[in-house]
Amino acid sequence: xxxxxxxxxxxxxxxxxxxxxxxxxxxxxxxxxxxxxxxxxxxxxxxxxxxxxxxxxxxxxxxxxxxxxxxxxxxxxxxxxxxxxxxxxxxxxxxxxxxxxxxxxxxxxxxxxx
Amino acid sequence: xxxxxxxxxxxxxxxxxxxxxxxxxxxxxxxxxxxxxxxxxxxxxxxxxxxxxxxxxxxxxxxxxxxxxxxxxxxxxxxxxxxxxxxxxxxxxxxxxxxxxxxxxxxxxxxxxxxxxxxxxxxxxxxxxxxxxxxxxxxxxxxxxxxxxxxxxxxxxxxxxxxxxxxxxxxxxxxxxxxxxxxxxxxxxxxxxxxxxxxxxxxxxxxxxxxxxxxxxxxxxxxxxxxxxxxxxxxxxxxxxxxxxxxxxxxxxxxxxxxxxxxxxxxxxxxxxxxxxxxxxxxxxxxxxxxxxxxxxxxxxxxxxxxxxxxxxxxxxxxxxxxxxxxxxxxxxxxxxxxxxxxxxxxxxxxxxxxxxxxxxxxxxxxxxxxxxxxxxxxxxxxxxxxxxxxxxxxxxxxxxxxxxxxxxxxxxxxx
Numbered sequence: 001x002x003x004x005x006x007x008x009x010x011x012x013x014x015x016x017x018x019x020x021x022x023x024x025x026x027x028x029x030x031x032x033x034x035x036x037x038x039x040x041x042x043x044x045x046x047x048x049x050x051x052x053x054x055x056x057x058x059x060x061x062x063x064x065x066x067x068x069x070x071x072x073x074x075x076x077x078x079x080x081x082x083x084x085x086x087x088x089x090x091x092x093x094x095x096x097x098x099x100x101x102x103x104x105x106x107x108x109x110x111x112x113x114x
Numbered sequence: 115x116x117x118x119x120x121x122x123x124x125x126x127x128x129x130x131x132x133x134x135x136x137x138x139x140x141x142x143x144x145x146x147x148x149x150x151x152x153x154x155x156x157x158x159x160x161x162x163x164x165x166x167x168x169x170x171x172x173x174x175x176x177x178x179x180x181x182x183x184x185x186x187x188x189x190x191x192x193x194x195x196x197x198x199x200x201x202x203x204x205x206x207x208x209x210x211x212x213x214x215x216x217x218x219x220x221x222x223x224x225x226x227x228x229x230x231x232x233x234x235x236x237x238x239x240x241x242x243x244x245x246x247x248x249x250x251x252x253x254x255x256x257x258x259x260x261x262x263x264x265x266x267x268x269x270x271x272x273x274x275x276x277x278x279x280x281x282x283x284x285x286x287x288x289x290x291x292x293x294x295x296x297x298x299x300x301x302x303x304x305x306x307x308x309x310x311x312x313x314x315x316x317x318x319x320x321x322x323x324x325x326x327x328x329x330x331x332x333x334x335x336x337x338x339x340x341x342x343x344x345x346x347x348x349x350x351x352x353x354x355x356x357x358x359x360x361x362x363x364x365x366x367x368x369x370x371x372x373x374x375x376x377x378x379x380x381x382x383x384x385x386x387x388x389x390x391x392x393x394x395x396x397x398x399x400x401x402x403x404x405x406x407x408x409x410x411x412x413x414x415x416x417x418x419x420x421x422x423x424x425x426x427x428x429x430x431x432x433x434x435x436x437x438x439x440x441x442x443x444x445x446x447x448x449x450x451x452x453x454x455x456x457x458x459x460x461x462x463x464x465x466x467x468x469x470x471x472x473x474x475x476x477x478x479x480x481x482x483x484x485x486x487x488x489x490x491x492x493x494x495x496x497x498x499x500x501x502x503x504x505x506x507x508x509x510x511x512x513x514x515x516x517x518x519x520x521x522x523x524x525x526x527x528x529x530x
Contacts, residue, residue: 004309005305005306005308005309006306007306007309007310009165009166010162010165010304010306010413010414010505012304012305012306012309012505046310046314047161047171048286049159049160049161049173050159050283050286050287051159051257051258051261053261058149058150059259059260059261060259060260060261061257061258061259061260061261063159063173063174063175063258065159065161065173072314075286076285076286079286079287079288080288083288093176093179111159111173111175111176111179112156112175112176112178112179
């Protein structure tokens with residue numbers, strides 16, 4: 001049995017994942033918990049949220065995120081890869097800032113207009 | 115003369131203004147001291163917002179963006195870069211901006227000023243006074259909006275959500291977060307943040323510890339001493355751990371920002387540090403309502419936006435009709451409940467159920483929350499698997515069961 005805290009929503013359910021029984025999940029309040037519990041053990045992923053530099057804008061930094069969750073062990077590498085990215089205003093929400101980050105097939109997109 | 119003036123354009127103010135507009139209120143003004151709308155959400159670039167309100171996971175800027183886009187389509191007037199200097203009980207608002215000092219008035223006011231961070235002075239952390247000590251929110255703004263690097267070897271004092279979020283943020287920016295230090299035996303942050311911000315990156319969390327000394331070299335933090343404390347927060351001699359670092363982030367709590375409320379003569383609850391409110395978010399001054407973190411510190415922006423809707427509906431009602439309540443019920447709380455919001459209820463009211471939220475001052479396991487009338491009769495009960503200080507607890511109280519001769523209700527908890 002592996003004990004997990006579900007991060008699917010702020011409720012934070014305590015999940016139990018049975019690795020000896022086809023990774024069955026108990027302790028969840030909704031389907032998100034079941035999926036989180038399984039994928040967390042089999043393939044942990046996270047949405048990356050960070051910033052890139054922006055020029056000619058109201059601020060120096062533009063908030064961005066990965067369009068889908070990235071493998072957890074690639075988070076730091078991906079954040080590092082974004083350190084030297086510089087964009088120019090104006091940028092719209094959901095605009096692709098970096099395509100296919102680290103060959104994951106996942107894009108980095110803007111999370112606000114600036 | 116405005117129908118409604120909203121002070122603050124964060125999640126509370128924007129949600130309130132939008133709701134009031136949707137309800138048909140005509141002349142609405144939102145005043146914001148920053149140069150853009152969105153409030154603190156602009157620097158909260160992480161995700162986890164909107165799950166309740168929009169049924170999807172958004173980042174702070176995306177969450178704010180939803181409101182900003184909508185409000186731009188309305189006739190709501192937005193005044194940016196404008197500081198409210200004073201407010202009085204007659205609903206006059208005194209503002210200062212590049213056009214000078216002005217007095218404006220409204221039929222109703224909604225206070226949505228939010229809260230601010232407690233600082234090093236608030237907890238009297240001893241040690242040198244060099245650079246490198248920031249509140250977590252200030253560091254978040256420097257990093258996420260101004261694009262500055264804040265530090266490279268970091269110790270975080272307090273395990274509030276902003277501190278936890280910053281632990282992950284600094285790690286992603288290439289800094290090494292050496293420890294998160296919490297004086298209590300439990301965290302005041304959400305459990306999922308401990309998981310995804312600390313455990314994901316193997317950052318140790320020291321419970322029942324605090325910083326007992328900060329040392330500086332060349333005017334910059336060079337190390338901290340952390341020590342274990344007992345249940346009464348007394349430092350245990352000989353438990354010191356020395357951690358070389360260059361940055362200390364403080365995540366030690368938030369205080370509702372109520373200078374304007376006090377100026378207007380609004381009664382403040384010493385427990386919440388926010389206005390004493392009725393069930394419709396009205397303050398002790400008729401026609402002045404409040405919502406969001408100016409009332410009490412919320413866990414979630416979603417709940418702030420929902421509370422703002424409630425305040426806006428009440429403000430609309432106030433502008434259009436005479437109030438008709440007959441009596442006031444006090445909401446009392448027994449330990450370990452620290453406070454309740456609302457603190458008072460108008461009767462009679464249309465609603466059968468009233469939302470009451472509260473925090474406890476310690477961790478409870480399986481328990482039953484009970485509501486009793488002034489005669490000691492329990493009128494409702496709510497089972498919980500746990501109640502923790504870090505998560506705002508909510509119950510729906512059946513006011514329809516409060517009999518006429520009653521003048522208060524008491525909320526208490528019985529542990530199994």
